[in-house]
Amino acid sequence: MTNKNSRFALIAALAVIGGIWTAGKLRAFNPQPDPPGKFAPFGITASETARLVAVNTTFFADTSAKPCAVTLQIFDGAGNLLKRDVKLLRARQTGFIDVTGTEALMGRAMRGEIWAAAETEDPKRCPVRASFELFDNATQRTLIAIDDPGL
Numbered sequence: 001m002t003n004k005n006s007r008f009a010l011i012a013a014l015a016v017i018g019g020i021w022t023a024g025k026l027r028a029f030n031p032q033p034d035p036p037g038k039f040a041p042f043g044i045t046a047s048e049t050a051r052l053v054a055v056n057t058t059f060f061a062d063t064s065a066k067p068c069a070v071t072l073q074i075f076d077g078a079g080n081l082l083k084r085d086v087k088l089l090r091a092r093q094t095g096f097i098d099v100t101g102t103e104a105l106m107g108r109a110m111r112g113e114i115w116a117a118a119e120t121e122d123p124k125r126c127p128v129r130a131s132f133e134l135f136d137n138a139t140q141r142t143l144i145a146i147d148d149p150g151l
Contacts, residue, residue: 041115056089068126077113
């Protein structure tokens with residue numbers, strides 16, 4: 001019996017050592033990763049405007065570094081592209097696009113859903129942050145502001 005117990009203990013010890021050795025190497029697999037820079041959807045009415053803003057957070061004393069190309073896109077609830085623009089942002093520069101509620105709804109409804117995405121070609125070289133906001137056209141007051149989902 002002691003031979004069986006020692007064999008079991010040896011197998012258990014090897015399993016534990018193997019588990020510890022591979023624990024740092026295992027990674028979870030997400031079969032449908034979220035696209036970079038995608039913002040959650042929210043509602044818009046004809047009296048509101050949505051603004052997608054991006055900033056190149058590179059902080060150099062010399063701003064002559066190559067600018068970053070940032071693609072800004074706003075979509076309707078069905079996934080149709082409402083507006084797209086590519087901004088070339090140097091260090092510490094911002095760029096934005098707006099979609100009015102009238103543009104987003106195109107006379108089809110009184111209220112609709114929109115969402116946005118901001119992407120850069122090289123997130124390591126071009127550290128870009130983005131925000132997505134909704135504001136009232138009459139008062140210019142921000143109604144919703146969503147911070148960067150992580151580019």
